[in-house]
Amino acid sequence: MAAIASALLLFGGLRDTGPRSQQDRIDAITSRLACPTCQGESVYVSRASAAEAIRAEVARQVGSGLRTDDETIAYIEQRFGGQVLLLPRSTGIDSLVWALPIAALICGAAALGVVFRKWRTADDGDPSADDSALVDAAIASKNLTDSNS
């Protein structure tokens, strides 16, 4: 079963889907760019005029076919200023936004490991006389109800 699943996954994941349409490229690029005047919306989403301008420029770049997606984004960033990136950079203080989740993942996994380890070696102690009495009473009443039914 695992073999079938991985074969299907590999086949589906790697097969060639043909070239992307220009509109698909424009959509992909603009959804990585921030609209400079509208607080956190992407150019893809926004209908503000500043976003229209960037969208038109992206369409022109894609239409000319000279730049790749990443190059187009770099070009737009250079032309419209550094605030058009929706994705924080991975340098300087901005890299924290990427590093912290990874650190949190490692901490979480480590904490889980420690906790499971502790529990596995934990000694619950022997049951006290009270505990045994409780269990005996419960078993007795269960036997009683079972034999009645």
Next chain:
Amino acid sequence: MFAAGGVSSSIGRAFLLVGIIGSLFGALASISSARSRDRTVARLIPRFAILIFAAAVGAFAIMEYAMITRDFSMAYVQKVGSTATPALYNFAAVWSALEGSLLMWVLILAGYTVAVCFWLRKKMDDVLANWAMGVMFIVSMFFFLLSFGPANPFAVGAPGVFDGPGPNPLLQNHILVMFHPPLLYLGYVGVTVPFAFAIGALVTGRVGEGWLLATRRWTLFAWGFLTFGIILGSWWSYEVLGWSGVWAWDPVENASLLPWITATAYIHSVLVQERRGMLRVWNLSLLVSTFSLTILGTFLTRSGVLNSVHAFSESAIGPWLLTFFAVIVLVSIGLIGWRGDRLHAPGSIDSVVSREGAFLINNVLFALFAFVVLLGTVFPLIVEALQSRSITVGEPFFDQLVAPIGLALLTIMAIAPVLPWRKASSELLSTRLFWPAWCGVGALGISVVVGATGFMPLLTFALGGFASGSALRQVVMATRKQGLRGLVGRTNGGMIVHVGVILIAVALAASNSFTHSQELFLKTGTPAYFSGHSFELIKIVEETTDRAISVQALISIDGGKAYAPAITKYTKVGMNIGTPSVKTGILGDIYLTLEPPVKQDSGEAHIKVFIKPLLVWLWIGGFLMALGTLLAAFPGRRRKPTDATSALIGSNDVE
């Protein structure tokens, strides 16, 4: 000053003042009853609860009355009222800006307070119940104060105003404005109830399991409202905002998602505490985080610190909310520390491969999820504070980080439901996972055959199939044994919620990965083609009312019924709102938006077409989640307390 409006304002504020005083005395009565065990004092508590509810209803009614009678002497009516707003949207205009929405918060909170009090009416001499009521009253007092002071909805406006702009155009063009905000608030505010009991349990030291069981349904309903509110919000976004998306990772959306994540984690991990008595500190922390995140979210989005499409204008409530948030966190941490000795539970988890082990992993994933969302939301603030430059953390960031967490959650969702408590052998796992795993392979096979590509979406479909196999296995086994009763109860209802979640995950993966769009320039009589469909402009219709001018392009898809994307210009606000038109289908939606400029007589329209596969399953999944929550709230068949913890419910023979 002595005009009619001045009177309404004064009465409204008087109601709020009564609410403040009633909450104060309610809190005093609850706490003193808890300390002195004086039953005469305890009998006063319900009266104060009824009093503050009456005060809140009164204040809200005055606001509605002012809005309905278009009382433009009030500043709030000047801001969101208009003679041209239709009655329904005018009614909803009360919660369309900060002050009114806080008033609705007050109303719902007072409603919960009186409901909890009614529920506890026979237990008013119980110390824990008293403390819980005390917390409810204190929180109520805070919100009454907020509404009375910094966010006063009853302020008297400038004289000589006889009309206003009306609510934000987005809040007056779809019926959902009636349901999305109130439902979301029912969820947010509902979290106060389990929080109050958590604090009560900590103060009294009765941190055992009793109160958890007791508040289980309250938590479940609050969670259900939150879920349904969020889903209605995304439906609204899709049907109204016209950018073809359902979720934009906007700060306000994130603020509603954060408490949902921690509440979801709690709903799962509380089962470990019920069954095994463990994870007490963790569960209390989750409840406290959920409640404090609702306050933090309100602070972030309602104080002007972060801007978003949902943000209201700046106001003075920021410091209040931030202080309240700090107090909640400090008091809770202090209490948890103080009761640390009692919180330590005996017992241990034997194996990672067990139901409780899976719940722990689930909780770590949810905690990570919450952390990522919180970090992404506040990170621009941090950078701005440290380096005084602004950056944007947007959709791509969240998509990249949340997708793997989602896949991990789907994986655990596939395996956990078949795991027994305590320990599982590998033979047992392979027997129980056999059919669910084949469901996963089947889903993957179908996806590949219909042409899906890419590792992430394919993994989502495969794991979705696997996880729904596990969920359905539980439901099928339960209904075989118990008939229709196998559909109710926490486990079975929970599995139906799981199926809903899986449908949502699949719909999101499909629509995010395989959406295609195209701009089309249509001329009447000449159809255009995209993605195997034809689009023909029939005509352009213009309609003028006193509040707006609306231009619709009637477009026939595949020669069939006409769809009418529109652009509406709200004349008083001077804002253009595009309204999409969606042809919904089981396999995918065709989503049309009209792009400006449009001229009525030109016989031409510029439209954008989005083909969005499987999107309708998002709403079906949301409906299933709501249905499953309801089913889970009904008591199902319980395991006999004397049976082994691994025994199947409703049978004595172990599988």
